[in-house]
Amino acid sequence: MKYLFKYILTLFLSLFILGSCSNDFLDEVVEDQYAPETLRDELGFEAAATGLYNHFSTMYTRTDDQTLLGVFQLGTDITWAPSGRSNGDARPYFDYTTLTSTDWASKKIWIYLYKMINNANILIENAEGGDAQITAEQSKMYSAEGKFFRAYAYNMLATLYGDVPLLSEPVKSARTDFVRNPISEVNSLIVEDLLYAAQNLPTIDDTKYEARANQSMARQLLGEAYLRTDEPALAEAQLSAIINSGRFSLVNSRYGVHAGDPGDPFSDMFYVGNLRRSQGNSEAIWVLEQENPTDVPGGSTGAPQQRRVWGGSYHDIPGMVPADSLGGRGLARIRLNDWVLYGLYEDGDMRNSQYTIKRQHYFNNPGENYDPIRGLPVPYAQNAEFTLADGSTINIFEADSVYKYAPYTLKWKQFDDRDTFGWGQWKDFMIMRLGETYLLRAEARFKQGNASGAADDINMLRNRANTSTVNASDISLDFILDERARELVGEENRRMTLVRTGTLVERAKRLNGTAPRADGNIETTNGLQDFHMLMPIPQDEIDLNKDAVLEQNPGYN
Numbered sequence: 001m002k003y004l005f006k007y008i009l010t011l012f013l014s015l016f017i018l019g020s021c022s023n024d025f026l027d028e029v030v031e032d033q034y035a036p037e038t039l040r041d042e043l044g045f046e047a048a049a050t051g052l053y054n055h056f057s058t059m060y061t062r063t064d065d066q067t068l069l070g071v072f073q074l075g076t077d078i079t080w081a082p083s084g085r086s087n088g089d090a091r092p093y094f095d096y097t098t099l100t101s102t103d104w105a106s107k108k109i110w111i112y113l114y115k116m117i118n119n120a121n122i123l124i125e126n127a128e129g130g131d132a133q134i135t136a137e138q139s140k141m142y143s144a145e146g147k148f149f150r151a152y153a154y155n156m157l158a159t160l161y162g163d164v165p166l167l168s169e170p171v172k173s174a175r176t177d178f179v180r181n182p183i184s185e186v187n188s189l190i191v192e193d194l195l196y197a198a199q200n201l202p203t204i205d206d207t208k209y210e211a212r213a214n215q216s217m218a219r220q221l222l223g224e225a226y227l228r229t230d231e232p233a234l235a236e237a238q239l240s241a242i243i244n245s246g247r248f249s250l251v252n253s254r255y256g257v258h259a260g261d262p263g264d265p266f267s268d269m270f271y272v273g274n275l276r277r278s279q280g281n282s283e284a285i286w287v288l289e290q291e292n293p294t295d296v297p298g299g300s301t302g303a304p305q306q307r308r309v310w311g312g313s314y315h316d317i318p319g320m321v322p323a324d325s326l327g328g329r330g331l332a333r334i335r336l337n338d339w340v341l342y343g344l345y346e347d348g349d350m351r352n353s354q355y356t357i358k359r360q361h362y363f364n365n366p367g368e369n370y371d372p373i374r375g376l377p378v379p380y381a382q383n384a385e386f387t388l389a390d391g392s393t394i395n396i397f398e399a400d401s402v403y404k405y406a407p408y409t410l411k412w413k414q415f416d417d418r419d420t421f422g423w424g425q426w427k428d429f430m431i432m433r434l435g436e437t438y439l440l441r442a443e444a445r446f447k448q449g450n451a452s453g454a455a456d457d458i459n460m461l462r463n464r465a466n467t468s469t470v471n472a473s474d475i476s477l478d479f480i481l482d483e484r485a486r487e488l489v490g491e492e493n494r495r496m497t498l499v500r501t502g503t504l505v506e507r508a509k510r511l512n513g514t515a516p517r518a519d520g521n522i523e524t525t526n527g528l529q530d531f532h533m534l535m536p537i538p539q540d541e542i543d544l545n546k547d548a549v550l551e552q553n554p555g556y557n
Contacts, residue, residue, distance in 0.1 A: 039126035041133045045142050048123045052149050053211070054301055055116055057288055059109075060429055061302035065089060069309045070334050071105045072493040075524045075532075076504065077511040078485055079334040079494075082403035085313075086333050093495075097527035100536065101556040107538035109160065113153040114167075120150035121170040144200035147193035148213045148221070154193075155225050158186045159500050160535045162553060177547040180537075187229050194222035198238070204247055204285070210278055211289045216242045220285060220432050223440050228500045232447035239441040248282060248434045250464050255280040266465065267355035270411045275428040285432035292416065292426035303424030307412040309333040310490055314361060316404050321364050322422060324415035329422035332403035336489070337524075339511045341407055344486055349467040351486050359407045409490040435461055435487050443480050443501075451475040458483055477501060504533055531555030 039045050062068065070090030073079045081094040089108070092099035123146035126132060127139045134142070157164045166181035166189060197218035204214040219238040226235035242248065251265045256274035268274055269281055277284045291299025311330020314320050322329035336357075345352035354360060414427040442457035451472035459469045461483065470479070484497060498504035508525045536556040 039123070039132055042138065045123070045127065045132065045134060045138070048119075048126070049142060049145050049212075052116070052119050052123065052145065055112075055119055056149065056152075057290075057301045059112055060288060060306070061290070061300055061304045065108070066305040066309055066331070066333055067091075068105055068108060069305060070094075071109075072495045073334050075508060075528065076494045076498055077481075077507040078337060078340050078489060079524060080337045080512070081524050082332055082335050082406075085331065085335075085403055090333070094524035095526045096529065096532050099527075099532065099556075101539040101542075101552055103536055103538070106535045107540060109535070110157075110538050110541065113157050116153040117150055117167055118171055120146040120153070121167065122146075124150070125170055140200040141202070144197045144218075145213050148197040148201065148218050151190045151193035151197065151218075151225070152221060154186055154190050155221060155228075156496065158183050158190070159228060159496055161537060162534050163551075165550070176545050178541075178545050178550055179548050180551055187225070190225050191222065191229075194218050194225065198222060203245075204277065210276060211287060214285075216245065216247070217286045217432060220437060220440070223437075223444070224500070227440065227443055227447070230447070232444040236441055236444040236448070239437055239444060242285070242437050243434070243441065248285065248437075250434055250438075250460060251281065251283050252464050263355045264350050264353055266350045267353065267410070269430070269433075270356070270413070272414055272427050275430055281433075283433040283435060284430065285434065285437070288429035288431055290426055290428055292424075294418070300424065300426065304427070304429075305425065306429075307414050307422065307425040307427075310409055310412045312358065312361075312406050312408045313403050314405055317363075317400065322415070322420045323364055324413075324417075326361065326364070327358055327408065327410050327413040328415035328425075329420065330408065332406060332408070335403055335406050336408065337512055340485060340489060344482065346467045349486065350465040356410055357407055358410050361405050411490040430491055436484075436492070439480065439484050439487060442475075442483075443477070446475055446477065446480060454480070461487055477503070478507075481507065499533055502533070505530055529555065 039048055065088075067086060067088030067090040070079075070081070070086050071093045074081050074086060074090050075093040075096065081090065086094065089105040092103050093105065124143050127134075127143040127146065132139065154164070154166075163180040163183050164186060165178040166186055168189065197213070198215050201213050201215045201218055202208075204216055207214050219242050223235040223238040223242075226232070226238065251269055253265055254263065254268055255265070256268050256271060256279060258268065258271055258274075269283060273279055275281055275284065276287050276289065281287075290304060293299050307328050308331040311327050311332065313330055313332040314326055315322050315329055341357075350356075411430075412425060412427070414425045415422070416426065438457045438460050442454040445451075445453040445457065454475045455470050455472050458475070458480070462469055465486075481497070481501065481503060484492065485494075495504070498507060505528055508528055512525045531554050534553045537550060537552050539552075542550045542552060
């Protein structure tokens with residue numbers, strides 16, 4: 001056996017050496033070709049569609065990009081950037097003097113959206129190719145899902161960048177010849193895709209899974225797109241179809257996991273376990289579902305950071321411990337500005353209640369050596385007030401109120417006692433709800449001269465919030481944008497809204513200011529100019545596009 005083994009080993013080595021002398025290893029293998037999967041059966045199409053949702057979620061769940069989330073809120077009219085808390089990707093979007101064509105956030109968003117477009121094009125091409133082993137009804141549904149996400153990506157690109165390359169087929173080989181199509185062509189594809197999606201997607205009650213695309217999602221996005229292209233009558237028709245469908249209603253009564261606790265209907269919508277339609281949220285149109293991966297393997301595509309971005313960083317005070325009653329552990333990458341906190345809401349507005357905006361805090365470890373009364377305490381009554389164990393209240397140092405004990409939205413509140421550090425925020429995302437549908441329709445009606453109808457829509461929300469109603473004479477675009485802030489702060493992509501309405505520069509400068517503050521923070525409109533309405537085309541995309549000219553947006557070097 002010993003000699004037989006040595007013989008076999010020698011023969012193997014000889015064959016290996018002879019094979020190694022071949023020139024095959026010198027043959028070039030091209031590995032930069034895109035090879036879209038050919039989808040055949042329902043299982044393949046389900047996998048491709050699921051991949052679209054997975055990719056969509058990554059904008060919300062990227063663990064490495066806490067500051068990217070701030071890009072959509074900072075430099076607008078609603079937030080400040082506390083010193084040292086909002087650098088990285090976000091900094092050029094509140095210190096506009098540093099925003100250039102090599103901006104990282106612009107590049108990441110561009111790549112993310114074009115990946116979504118290519119994935120959608122693969123699904124659409126296969127669904128409409130005629131070779132798939134699925135029914136005609138399934139073909140339309142998968143094509144509609146793909147077109148919804150393609151339209152979503154192009155609507156975001158058109159809003160943030162203007163003219164962009166238009167790709168309606170998968171990219172199957174490396175290309176360096178992209179050009180920017182006129183925004184009118186991009187808008188035409190968006191409308192075409194969303195009309196198809198609204199016609200062929202199931203109703204929200206008939207979706208295979210609750211989180212999958214439905215007709216109302218397509219109609220809401222189409223209504224927003226029509227407003228951007230100044231076609232308010234068409235927008236109103238789409239939005240009215242949602243409101244009049246009988247499938248949705250504003251949340252006006254307590255419900256869900258904390259219905260028996262102190263609170264109000266508005267805050268109920270944002271508790272963990274309350275966001276989904278199946279959990280009692282009659283307003284929900286589109287909810288991005290998330291689960292703690294510890295409980296549900298694969299329940300999240302990353303570790304969402306919204307609570308860290310929006311929540312106060314009270315744990316930075318010596319002795320403070322992250323707690324559910326304080327909203328979980330936050331880092332205050334952004335801070336609600338004074339206009340939102342002290343000038344936006346009327347007294348008694350439910351959307352400004354203690355259950356939605358955290359204003360009153362407490363020391364949950366009073367034994368630690370931290371005495372805010374000693375030294376030279378600065379009364380700061382317009383900021384957070386603190387309750388001691390004996391029920392008395394104190395004021396705190398002004399510096400503490402910048403981000404440690406600053407008031408913050410509780411819409412992203414989430415706490416898990418298994419993870420007090422708060423690595424990720426395991427909570428569903430409200431992407432679309434009926435409250436915004438009414439606001440979009442109010443805008444559409446106002447743009448058609450129907451201020452009375454716009455007031456009716458806004459009063460639906462103000463009645464729910466137990467605040468004063470308004471008349472036709474009160475309605476203006478500014479008022480509608482104010483009302484959007486009252487209703488949707490912490491939910492909407494504020495930058496997208498202000499760019500879409502052409503109001504970013506004026507409102508940001510008026511409501512945030514431009515001068516450095518006394519505490520050393522740069523306010524979030526430093527260097528803001530009209531050309532900043534659009535983001536820069538990523539310089540890498542321009543440089544690599546060697547066979548055609550990919551033009552830069554004006555104002556960027």
